[in-house]
Amino acid sequence: MDERPEAPAAEPVRTSVAGVPEGRTTVPELPGWLVPRPRLAERVSRGVLGPLTVVVGPVGAGKSALATEWLHTGRAPGPVACVRCEGREERPDVFWPRVLSALCDAGVDLTECADVPVNELLVARLAVQLALCGTPVVLVLDDFQPEQGSPVAEGVASLLKHAAPVLRLVVLSRRDPPLHLHRYRLAGELTELRTADLAFTDAETAALLAQHGLDIARNVVRALRRRTAGWAAGIRLAAMSMQGQRDPDRFIARFAGDDEAIVTYLVEEVLDAQSAEMRRLLLTTSVLEQVNAELATAVAGADAGRHFALLVRQNSFLQPLGQGWFRCHRMFADVLQVRLQHELPGSVAAAHRRAAAWLAEHGFLATAVGHALAADDRPYASRLVVEQLGIGQLLGLTATRLPDMPTPWIPAESRTDDPEPVLVAAAIRHPDADAGAGQLAEAARLIDRLPETEPDRVLRCRLTHAVIRMAGQRSRDPAAARAAAVEARALSARLPAHLLAERPEIKALTLFVLGRSETRAGDLKAAESLLTGGLKAAGATGNEALRRGCLVELALLEAVRGRFRAAGEFAALATRPPLPAWTARDGSHATLAVVRAWVALARAEPDLARGELARARTALHTLADPFTAGVAVLVGRLVNLAEQGVSEVHETLLGTTGPWLPPALRQPVVRACAASLGASASGATAHHRDPGAVLDPAAVSVERLTAREGDVLGRLSQMMTTEEIAEDLYLSVNTVKTHLKSVYRKLAVTRRSAAVRRARELQLL
Template identity: 60%
Template sequence: MAESSRPARDTGPNQASVGTAPSLPPWLVPRPRLTGRLVRGVLGPLTVIVGPVGAGKTALALEWAHTRRLPGPLAWVSCDGRAEQSSVFWPRVIGALREAGVDVAEPVTSEAEPLLVAALAADLNRRGEPVVLVLDDFQPTPGSPIAEGVSSLLRHLPGVLRLVVLARRDPPLHLHRGRLTSEVTELRTGDLAFDDRETAALLAQHGIDVPKQTVTTLRRRTDGWAAGLRLAAMSMEKRSDPERFVTQFAGDDEAVASYLVEEVLDQQPDGMRRLLLTTSVLDRVNAELAVELSGEDAGRHFASLVRENSFLQPVGQGWYRCHQMFADVLRMCLRHEKPGLVAQLHRRAAAWLGEHGLLADAVRHLLAAGDWGTAGRLIVDRLAIGQVLGLTRLRLPNELTRRLPEQLPAEHPEPALLAAAVARVRDDDQACMRYLVLSDRLLAELTADEDRMARCRLARAVIRMDQLRSRSPQEARAAAADAESALSRLPHAVLAQRPEILALTLAIRGSGELRTGGLKPAEASLTGGLKAAGAAGNGALRRDCLIELALLEALRGRFRAADELAAQATQPPLPAWTVAERSQACLHLVRAWVELARAEPGRARHELTGAKAVLGGLPDDFLAEIASLVAGLATVVEQGGSAPAPIAEVVAASRLPRTVLRALVPACVSLLDSARHRSPAAAPQHTAARPALTVVSAPAAPAERLSARERDVLNRLAQMMTTEEIAEELYLSVNTVKTHLKSVYRKLAVTRRSAAVRRARELQLL
C-alpha cells in the first residue's frame, strides 16, 4: 500500500489530540475516580469497559478522552455491535487513524483481511510511537474475522497500539491471557455504578435537591445504573414530592421498563428470552438451578447468558445476580405473559434450594408462592424453628414474621407450629397458644411416622421454652424435659447442626438445677449451654448462661470468678436487655455478693434495690431468697457482726435448698470475717481504692509454674474451646494440646477442664 502524505501530528504524552472522539455532551457527570483508572490503563496494551446498556460506558470514555492525558493520538471508532461487517469495520478503523493524524495507508480492498491487518500493523510499527484506538460498542462473535484481526493487531503491536474496548459483554480478545500477564485493565458493571456523590450530581443537573438518605435510597434501588438514575431524574422533575417517588421507584416504572424491554429483552433469541424470564423469580442463579426452572433446552443458553449479558453479575462459586431493575422488568413481563407460571416456578426453585441446603432461600420462594403448608413442613423437618424465633445468628426471611396466614392447611401439624412460632415472635400469646393447641390435635393423628412426630414435638417444645423462659421457669423446665425426650429420638448428627436448640435446653435445665440445689449438674449444663450458644451465635443465651454461672460461683464463695463472669456477660458484643428479664435480677444479686466481699454494704444494697425492682414484675422465689440472704448479710456487715452467730441467724431464716446452704455457710463466714477486718475503723481513711475480693479458702499457688504454651492452652480452655479448636488456633497437633492439658491438670492438682478453669481463676492465672 502506498503511504499517505499526511504528516503525523506531534503531540506529547500529556497533550495528545482527542482526534476523532465525539464532543463532550452537556449532561455528562464528571467521574474522576474512573477517568484516573483509564489514564493509567492506556499505559498498557488493552483496556476493557464492559457494562450493560445505559451503564455510562461511552460517557466515561469521552470524559477520559477529553482530559488530554493520552499517551498518543486517539482514533475513535463507533461500531455497529453484532451487525458489524469486516468490509465496513476496517475502513472505519483506518479512516479514524488517518483523521487522528496517524500516517497509515488507505485500504485498497478489505476482501483479503489478513493482508490488510498485516499492512496496518506494519504501518503502525514503523511509526513506533503509541496510538490509542477506541472501539465503541465492539461486539464481534468469537472467532469471527474481525475478532481475529483485532487480536492479531494486539499481538503484533504490543508497544504501539493502546486499545480501549467498550462493550456489553466480554470481547473475544483473549482476556484471560492478558490477566495472567497484567496487561489488561478492566472496568465492569460494578465499577461503572454511580456512587452517592455522582448520583447527587446527576440529580442536580435536573434541578433536584433531596436529602442524602434519599440519594442513597435511589442509588441502591437502581444499583447505580446510569440510565436508571437518568430516567428517575427525568420523572422526578415532574413530581411535587420527589422523595416519595424514590420510595416507589423500581423496574416496573414505565420509562425504565420500556427502555429495557426494547434495548435488551426484545433483542434476545427465544431460548435466551425464556431463560431470562423464568429465572427472574430468583435472587441469584447458577447453571443447575437455571436448568431446573427453564428446562434442558433453555438451560443450554446459560453459559451464553453469563458471557453476553452484563446485567448478570457474578457473586461467587458459580452463582450470579441479576441487576435489580432489570430483574424487576423481567418479573413484570413474566407476570404479564405467564401469570399461571409464577407460583409454579417459585415452588420448583424452593424444592431445588431445599434439597441443596439453602433453607432461607427455599422458604422465601415458598412464601412467594403462598405455600405456607410446605414452608412449615420444611422448617420443622429441618429443625429450623429456632431460626424463626431468632435463636440463631442466621435468620429466616423477614417476610415470614410480617403476618400470620389467614388460613392454614387442616391436615398437617407443621404449618400450625410455624404459625405458633411466628405468633411468638410477634408477642401474640393468644394466637401462639391457639396454634399450639391446633398442632397438638393434628399431632395426635400422626401415629406411623415416629421421626416426624419427634421433630414436631421438638419444635413445639422449643417454642414453649422460648415463650416461658423469662415468664415461668417451672413451666420452661417442663418444656425443656419435653425437648430432651424428643431429642433422644432423633439422630445425634442432625442435632449437631442446630446448636441453638441445645443451647436453649441446657440453659433452662442448668437454671433449674441451680434452683433445686444441684450445683455440679448446674455448672455442667450451663457450661454446655454457654458453648452451644456461642456456636449458634445467640448472644442473649450466652449472656444469661454467664450470669447464671456467675451466681453459681458467688454461692460457692468464689467472688473473684463471679465478678469476672458477670463482667463478661455485660461486655459487647453480648446484647443489653431491651425489656426486664430475670437474668437482670440475677446480675444485680451477683454484683451485690461481690460488693459485700469488698466490704461495701451500701453498694450491695443499691444492687439489691435493682434486683427487687426486676423481681417485682417477674417473681422468682429462688432469687428472692438469695436477695433476702444478701440483705441480711449486709445488715450484719453494717453492724460490725462477726461469724458464726450472725450467720446462723441469717441462714436459719433462708428457705434455699440445703445443698446451696451447705455451700453458702463457709462462704458467708469468710465474707463476714473479711468485712470485719476491712471495716472503716480498721482501714486507713486515705485509701481510695476498692477492697480486693474475698475468695473462700484461697488456694496456694501451684508447685510448678505453668509454661507460656500451657498458659496459652489454659486461656483457650477458659473460652470453652474444644481440643481441636485449640490445636487449630495455636497451630499445634491435637496430641500436643492433650499433652499440655495433662501437664496443666497435674500442676493445678485437678482432673477435669472446668476444675482447671475455676482453679486458674482463683489463682489469677487467666
C-alpha cells in the same frame, strides 16, 4: 449501513473513508450534559499504558460517556482512533474499513494496507504497519460485542497480539469481549472497569440532578443512588421524571423498576434483543435475589438452564458474587418481574415454589420460606420450617431470621389436618402464652394422628413442639420448660448428628433450660456442664441473649459456691457488647443484678450491693423467679449483717429461707455466706475457709508457670479441647498433654475445671 450478505474475501478494500459513515469513526464532541468523572478517566489513562483496557457494563452505565471524557483529557500516549461498532451484528466487510478509516483519520500511515482484501492478510498487514509506528496508537472500539470465535473477534485478537507493544486497545462493551482476557489478566496487562466501578457516587448523582435544575437534600440523593445502584441511565430517567415533582422524597421512595420510562428503556434496549429461550430464562429467574446455574435450571427448566452460561457472558446486568453466584441489577430485576407478570402470569407462583424447593434442599431455609410465601403457599412454608428444624429462626434464637410471617397465619375460614401450619402459628404467637397454648394443644393432637409410615415427620414435629414450649415457658413456668427440654433432648438424640450440628440454637436453648433447672435443684456439677455446653452452642448460633443467659447462670452458680471472683468474671462477660436489649421476658436481668450484689458484698462494697439489689427487685416485680428472689433476700440480710460488723454466719441465717433452697444447696450456700461476710468484714479476701472460696494470691505459694504453660492454661479457660489447643498453638497433642500435667502439678489440682478455677482465684488468668 449496507445490510447485504458478507462480501467475498477477494473484494479489495481501500483505505479511503468513502462509504464509511463519518460519525462512526470520528472522535465525538464533548456533550454539555456529561457529568465529569475524573477518577474513572484517570484509570483509563493508566490503562492505555498497557495493551488492553476493557470497560464492561450494562446499557446506560456511562461507558461511552467515559470514553468521550477521556478522549478530551489529552492524556493519550499517541494518536487515537475511534470506531463505533454494530454490537453483535458485526461484519468483517464493514468493521475493518471503519478501523482503517479511523486510523487514517488519526494520522496513522497505512499505505501498505491499500487494495488488500478483507481477510487474514489484511489483519496481518495492518499489524505490521502498526508495529512500525514510532509512537503508541490507541484504538477505541465502542459497543464491541462480536460472538466468540467470529471472524471479527479472531481478527481483533490477532491484531492485538501481533501489533504489540504499539497498539493500545480500549474496548467498551456490554459483556466480556472475546479477546482471551484471562491471558492478559494473568500477565498483568489488563485494565478492567466493570459495573461496580461505573456506578455513580453520591457526588456524581447530585451533579447529574443539578443539570436538571434539581437541588435535593443529601439524604435524598443518597436514597436515589442506592435505589438505582448508581446506574447512570436510571438516575437520568429519574431526574427527568422528578422535574416538577413537589415531593422528591416521596417520589424517590416509590421510584423503582416499574417506572414507565425505566420499563420502556430496558425492554427496548435489552429484553427485546434476546432470543426466546434467553428471554424466558431472564424473566423466570427474575424472582430470585441470587442465582447460579443449578438454581436457574431448577426454576426455569433444563432447556432454559442450558443457556445460563451464555446469559452470564452476554448480560452485564448480572453481577458476579463469587463461587458461581450472580445477582441481577436491582432495577433491571424490577423490570423483568413486571414483564414476567405481564407475559407469563401463570408461571410466577410455580417459579417461586421450585425456587423454594431447591433452596431448602441446599440449606437456604430463610430464602426458601420467602419464596414459599411469595407463592402464597403457607402450608408449604410451614412444612419447610418444621422439616428443616428451622423453628429456632422463627423464635428469634438465631442471628438470622425467617421472613416476616403474615398474621393470622391460618386464615379463619381454612381448616388443616397437618400439624406444621399449626406449629408455625403457635411459634409466631409464642410470646402470647394464652393464645399459643391452644394452638400447641391442637398441634399435639394433629401430631398424634400422623400416620406411622412417616416416623421422621413425626419426630421433627414433636421436636418443634418441644422447642416452642421451651421458648415460651423458660421464664414463665420453669417446670414446664424443663419437661420440654428433657423431651427435646431425647428427641434430638434420635436425629442425625450432622442435622443438629446445623441447628445449634436448639442445643443451646435445651442446655440452657436444663442447666438453669439443675442449679435450682442443687446439682451444681451437672448445671456447670450443661451451661458450659449451652454457652458454646449459643456462641455458634450467634444468639447473644442465650449466650448472656448462660453466662449469668454460670455467674450465679459460682456465687452459690462462694467463688466470687469467678462469679464477677462471668457477670462481666455477660455485660460485654454486643449486648441485646433486655426484654420483660428475660429473667437473666434480675439474676445478674443479684450476682453483682453478692460480688459487691464480697468486695466490701455494701452501698453498691444495695443498688444492685434494688435493680433486682424491680426486675423481679416484672417477672417472678422464686430462686433468684430467695437469693436476693439472703444477700440483703448479708448486707445488713456486714454493716453491723458481723463476720460470721449464724445457724439461724438459713432457717427461714423458704422452699426456694433445696437441701443439696444448703452447705454450699452456708460456705458462700461465710466467705462473703468474712471478706466484707476484713476488707480483703479470707485465707482460711474452704478451698473453693476466694483466695489471696499473696498468701499462696505457686511455682511459676512457663510462657507456654500460660498459653495452654489460657486456652483451657476458653473451653478448648486438647486437640484444639494443639492446633491453635501448632503443637502436638502429646506436647499439650505434657504442659497440662505440669500446670496441674503446679496448681495442685487434678482436673481441667479445677485448674481454671484455681488460676482465676490466683489471678493467673
